[in-house]
Amino acid sequence: MSFLDQLAFGPGGDRKAWARGLLIALAVLALAGGLLYYTVSGDYAFLRASILTGGPTGAYHALGERLAARALKKNGHLKVVATAGSIENIARLVSESGRCVPAFAFVQDGLPTPADAGLVTLGRLPQPETLFLMARRGRAINTFNDLKGDSVGIGPEGSGTTYLMQQLLENSDLADLDLKPSNHELEAQAGLVHDGQLDLAAFVVNENAEIVRALANKYDLEIVAPADIEGLVARDKWLHLGRIPAGYYDITKPIPATDKLVAQVDTLVMTNACVHRAERVAFLMLLSEEFPNFVRMNPPPSAKSQDSAPLADEAREFFASGEPELADKYFPWLVNLMSPAYWIYLAMAATILLNAVGAYSRFRLWRIDANRGILEARLRALAHPGLTAPQIKAPAAPGLTREQIKALPPEAVIQTPEDRKAAEELMRDFDALRRRCEDQLKSLVTPMGREMYYRYQEWLIDESKAALAALLRQPKQ
Structure with missing residues (x-):
């Protein structure tokens, strides 16, 4: 029976083995399905x-x-x-x-x-946020210099409005105007401007926020746009200039009465x-x-x-x-x-590693096959004394087949103690090569699916050992 026949009909190839393989495959599919269910997402369930x-x-x-x-x-x-x-x-x-x-x-x-x-x-x-400066309607403010000595509400303490206004008041020419800033809630400071207790109120809000329209109407306030605001805005890279068109918040009053240039800041x-x-x-x-x-x-x-x-x-x-x-x-x-880019690098590294492992495994398998060929050449030389030394080294050296070697009478081959000693040494070399093949078969670097190649080498070695064992039989007296 050939090696392939043994694989097909031997103990490892029966119906029970096929059933076990099918069950393992189903278990792997179920596990893969579970992993995909919990790892693959098309929604925001992880958010x-x-x-x-x-x-x-x-x-x-x-x-x-x-x-x-x-x-x-x-x-x-x-x-x-x-x-x-x-x-x-x-x-x-x-x-x-x-x-x-x-x-x-x-x-x-x-x-x-x-x-x-x-x-x-x-x-x-x-949509950026807008810095609104609001004063009582009718108050003429053409430049920042018209605000000299005025009191200014700069929003609640700790707010973005307060921080922006403090930066502008402290780090520009506005510091020389002797402005008097104070903290108030947004609507409270609008009321203080209406009552004359503050000259100006600052708000940093979205230009579409309803609070702008509500405060302007409720407290009769006007948006202030000093002519030199463009120069002030150009000094800071995080500020830029915007425009509020006339009547944007109320056409009838109108609010604002004219187009207004305003400072804007990104959110x-x-x-x-x-x-x-x-x-x-x-x-x-x-x-x-x-x-x-x-x-x-x-x-x-x-x-x-x-x-x-x-x-x-x-x-x-x-x-x-x-x-x-x-x-x-x-x-x-x-x-x-890990970032997707690093997953790609990891996949590339794994591919390179697997290819390297596969190449190393093929190299080791080639060495086993080459050494087995040398040992079989020695076996043929032992059974066919007429072979020369160069022929012994060739893996495909001519000579008798294994079956023919098995059929030879031992006394026709093992004629002297030296012949028996050479045969015993050859048997030990076959045993060592067989163990080496077994070790490599179990090695972690042997790729899955390549076990058959090692088992084929084991079968060839066992066949050669059987032929050699037939020669080592003691002749009948």
Whole structure:
């Protein structure tokens, strides 16, 4: 019976073995299905984080609500958290009661962020915030010099409005105007301006926020736009110039009475190190769904806050392609462990390693086959004394077949003690080669599926040993 016949009909090839193989295959498929069920995702079920917005009546709190609703449609969960503003948002991103809480936040550009806190920027919102300076209707303010010695409400303490106004008052020519800043809630300072207790009120809000129209109408305020505001804005890279058209908030009064140039500042989207790659990409996807021009408006060309909170790698890749990578969208658990680029490098390294292991295994198998050929040549030379030395070294040296060698009478081959000694040494060499083959068969570097080649070599060695054992039989006396 040939070697292949033994594989087909021997103990390892019976029906029970086939049944066991089928059961193992089914178990592997079931395991693979379970892994795919828990690792492959087409929704936001993995998204669990908070959104730090601002006041509960503000535009950014409403935006947070809309993003949370979008996420919920795809099984994501975003908790909208109302805060006092950008300063509080940054403080919460850094630490919340000593715990690292996964969160996103809307942060006014230009605010300081701790450089070692692990905060990163995901982009900017398409609609910037506007610095509104509001005074009583009829108050003539043509340049900043007309505000000399005036009292100015700069918003609640710790707010983004306060920080921006302090920067402008302290780091520009406005410091020479002897302005008197004080902190107040937004509506409270509007009332103080109306009552004459303040000369000017500052607000940093979205230009579409309802609070602008409400305060202007309720307290009869006018938007102030000094002619030299353009020079002031040009000094800071995180500020830029905007325009509010006449009658934008009320046509009948109108509010404003004429077109107004205003300072504007970007709103950045930030997150902390507790938010993993998949969650960051999911939030970018939500923003791009909410704002069709979100990708086109990003990344931020210049942002002071990015000096200490750099643009996240995930955001840079997202803006370059305009969409998430396949792994980010369907394998969030994997990309949270490692970036898709590194998975590619890992796959390449694994491929190279497997190819190297396969080449090494083939080399070892070749050496076994070559050594077996040399030993069989020695066997043929022992059974056919007429062979020359060069013929002995050739693996395909001519001579008798194994079956013919087995049929030879021992006394015709093993005629002297030297012949028996050579035969015994050859048997020991065959045994050593057989053990070497067994060891390599069990080796970790032997690729799965190549066992048959080693078993074939074992079978050839065993056949040669059987032929040699027939020669070593003691002749009958």
